[in-house]
Amino acid sequence: MSSSLPVVIEVALNGATRPELNPHAPQTQEALVEDALVCIDAGATVLHTHAPDISVGGRAGADAYLEHFRPVLERHPEVVLYPTLVFADTVEEKTSHIPFLAEAGLRMGFVDPGSLNLGPTDDTGLPMTAGIVYANSHADIAYKFELCERLGLAPGMAIFEPGFLRTAIAWYEAGRMPQGALVRLYLGGESSYRGDGLTDLLFGLPPTPASLDTYVDMMEARSVDLPWSVAVVSGSTVENGVAHRALERGGHLRVGLEDYAGVERKSNVELVREAVAECERAGRPVARADEMAKILALPR
Numbered sequence: 608m609s610s611s612l613p614v615v616i617e618v619a620l621n622g623a624t625r626p627e628l629n630p631h632a633p634q635t636q637e638a639l640v641e642d643a644l645v646c647i648d649a650g651a652t653v654l655h656t657h658a659p660d661i662s663v664g665g666r667a668g669a670d671a672y673l674e675h676f677r678p679v680l681e682r683h684p685e686v687v688l689y690p691t692l693v694f695a696d697t698v699e700e701k702t703s704h705i706p707f708l709a710e711a712g713l714r715m716g717f718v719d720p721g722s723l724n725l726g727p728t729d730d731t732g733l734p735m736t737a738g739i740v741y742a743n744s745h746a747d748i749a750y751k752f753e754l755c756e757r758l759g760l761a762p763g764m765a766i767f768e769p770g771f772l773r774t775a776i777a778w779y780e781a782g783r784m785p786q787g788a789l790v791r792l793y794l795g796g797e798s799s800y801r802g803d804g805l806t807d808l809l810f811g812l813p814p815t816p817a818s819l820d821t822y823v824d825m826m827e828a829r830s831v832d833l834p835w836s837v838a839v840v841s842g843s844t845v846e847n848g849v850a851h852r853a854l855e856r857g858g859h860l861r862v863g864l865e866d867y868a869g870v871e872r873k874s875n876v877e878l879v880r881e882a883v884a885e886c887e888r889a890g891r892p893v894a895r896a897d898e899m900a901k902i903l904a905l906p907r
Contacts, residue, residue, distance in 0.1 A: 611890075611891065611892070612857055612891065612902070613891065613892045613893060613894035613895070613898045613899075613902065614854065614859050614860060614882075614886045614891050614892070614893050614894055615652060615653060615834070615836065615859040615860075615894045615899045615902055615903065616650050616651045616652060616653070616859070616860050616861075616862070616879060616882050616883065616886075616893060616894070617651065617652075617653035617654070617655065617791075617836060617838075617859070617860070617861040617862070617863070618646045618651040618653075618654055618655070618861070618862055618863040618875055618878065618879050619654075619655040619656075619838075619861065619862075619863035619864070619865035619866055620632075620633055620639060620642050620643065620646070620654060620655065620656050620863055620864060620865065620875055621633050621634065621639065621656060621657050621864060621865060622657055622691075622863075622864070622865025622866070623657075623865070624864045624865060624867075628800040628868075629800065629864055629867075629872045629873075630872060631864065631872060631873070631874035631875065632864045633864075633875075634659065635659065636659065636671075636674045636675045639656055639675040640675045640678045640679055642874075642875050642876070643656075643675070643679045643688070644679060644682060644683075645875075645876045646875050646876050646879045647679070647682075647683050647686055649876050649879040649880050649883065650879055650880075650882070650883045650893045651686075651879050652685075652686050652687065652894055652895070652896045652899040653686070653687045653688075653689075653715075653861075653899065654679070654686060654687070654688045654689075655688075655689055655690075655691070655863070655865065656672070656675065656688065656690065656691075657690070657691050657865070658671035658672050658675075658690065658691075659671065661691055661692070661693060661694050662693065662694045662695070663693070663704075664693035664695060664700055664701075664703035664704050665703045665704060665707070666704075666707045668693055668703065668704035668707075669704040669705075669707035669708045669711065670707075672688075672690045672704065672708060673708070673711055676688045676708075676711075676713075677711075680712070683896065685896035685897055685899075685900060686896050686899075687714050687715050687761075687899070687900075687903075687905070688713075689713065689714075689715040689716065689717065689763060690704065690705075690708065690713075690717075691717070692717065698743075698746075698747040698750045698751065699750075702716075702750075702751060702754055705754060705758065705760070706754075706758060709758040709759070709760060713760060714760065714761060714787075714905055714906070714907075715760055715761045715762075715763050715787070715789075715905070716751070716754065716755040716758070716760035716761065716762055716763065717751070717762070717763050717764075717765070718748060718751040718752055718755065718762040718763070718764050718765075719741070719743050719748075719751075719764070719765045719767070719771070720743065720748045720764055720766075720771050720772075720774040720775050720778070721743060721748075721766075721767065721768055721770050721771035721774055722740065722741060722742045722743050722744075723740075723741055723767050723768050723810055723811070724738055724739075724740055724741075724809075724810065725738055725739050725740075725741050725808060725809075725810060726738015726739060726808070726809060727799070727801075727805070727806060727807050727808060727809065728799075728805055728806045728809055730805070732804065732805075734809050738809075741767075745774070748774060752778060752783065752784075752785060755785045756785040759906045759907075760785070760787075760906070761785065761786065761787025761788060761789065761903060761904075761905050761906060762784070762785050762787070762788050762789075763788075763789045763791060764788065764789065764790050764791060765791050765793060766790060766791060766792050766793055766822065767793050767810055767811050768810065768811050768812075769812070769821070769822070769825065772790070772792075772822060772825055772826070773825075775788075775790060776825070776826070776829050776831055779829075779831050779833065780829065780831075784833070785906075786904055786905075786906045787903055787904050787905045787906050788833050788834075789833070789834055789835070789836065789903055790826070790831075790833050790834070790835040790836070791835070791836050791837075791838060791861060792819065792822045792823075792835055792836065792837045792838070792858075793810075793811060793837075793838050793839075793840055793866075794811060794812055794813065794814040794815075794818050794819065794837065794838070794839050794840070794842075794849060795808065795809060795810045795811035795812065795813060795814065795839075795840060795841060796808075796814045796839045796840055796841035796842020796843070796866075796868060797813065797814065797841065797842060798841055798842045798843070798868045798869045798870075799841065799868050799869075800868050800869070800870075800872075802870075803870075806841050807840075807841040807868045808840050808841045808868075809841075810840075814839040814842050814846070814847050814849055815847055815848070815849065816847075816848045816849060816851075816852035818849075819837055819849055819852050819853060819856075819858075820852070820856075822835075823835070823856050823858070834859060834902055834903055834904075835858050835859065836853070836858055836859035836860055836861045837849060837850070837853040837858055837859075837860065837861065838860075838861035838862070838866050839866065840866045840868075841866075841868045842866075842867070842868060842869065843867060843869060843878075843881075844860055844861065844862050844866070844867075844878075844882070845862070845881045845882065845885050850882065850885045851885065851888075851889065854885060854886060854889035854891055855889065859894075859902075860882045860885070860886075862875075862878040862879060862881070862882050863875055863878055863879075864878070
């Protein structure tokens with residue numbers, strides 16, 4: 608890819624990061640709107656949020672997202688906002704808010720094409736037994752891809768492990784990947800708000816340029832022509848040379864308090880500004896919202 612390709616910056620505003628871990632993590636509808644607006648002004652054009660209660664699905668769940676989506680889109684109608692899943696049992700329940708959001712103008716959905724163990728390490732460095740198995744069967748994955756196709760939504764894919772990417776590549780090579788697909792390459796960081804030597808989410812490849820190369824090489828070997836971004840979870844995307852390598856190889860960046868962990872209690876807008884500074888050092892411009900839509904080939 609050309610080194611002049613504008614960089615799409617995504618910010619994940621909250622997730623499971625609680626104020627006791629980072630006081631900057633937005634929890635209320637008002638705080639989500641405020642944080643989104645300052646991050647857009649700083650350069651973000653894709654925003655991911657968790658509603659205050661992600662156990663509520665259907666129309667009520669969609670309304671909880673629209674309460675903070677609408678004020679942002681009134682100011683910046685070209686940016687992309689997208690939700691997380693509903694904390695429920697079946698794939699139908701987990702995505703039950705998506706059709707209502709699509710009716711209201713949602714442009715991006717989500718597909719996590721694989722399964723893995725998720726959890727922090729304890730004080731001895733071992734994985735906590737309280738972690739969860741995040742399971743997505745091939746039937747569930749197909750359901751989410753087909754839901755995106757039916758509703759005209761771009762599938763945003765979270766790649767936590769190499770097997771996730773192999774599944775995504777299979778859908779791409781079969782010609783079944785919906786329009787606007789974005790591959791998010793997640794690396795498992797090695798930091799924690801709880802202190803040195805701990806990890807808040809133990810998974811996947813480590814946060815190094817070599818790990819990123821593994822993923823990008825997998826796509827290039829199969830001539831997968833999809834936009835991709837990188838994020839470091841339980842760490843920082845701009846540390847350890849990860850963001851720099853992504854920008855060298857034509858990728859995009861995801862930052863934000865859903866992913867970030869470390870001794871410093873940074874804010875979302877600080878993380879966006881760090882990403883913008885990385886783009887400036889790499890000599891690549893930051894994408895405007897209209898450029899982002901073209902780069903991702905978003906369906907209208």
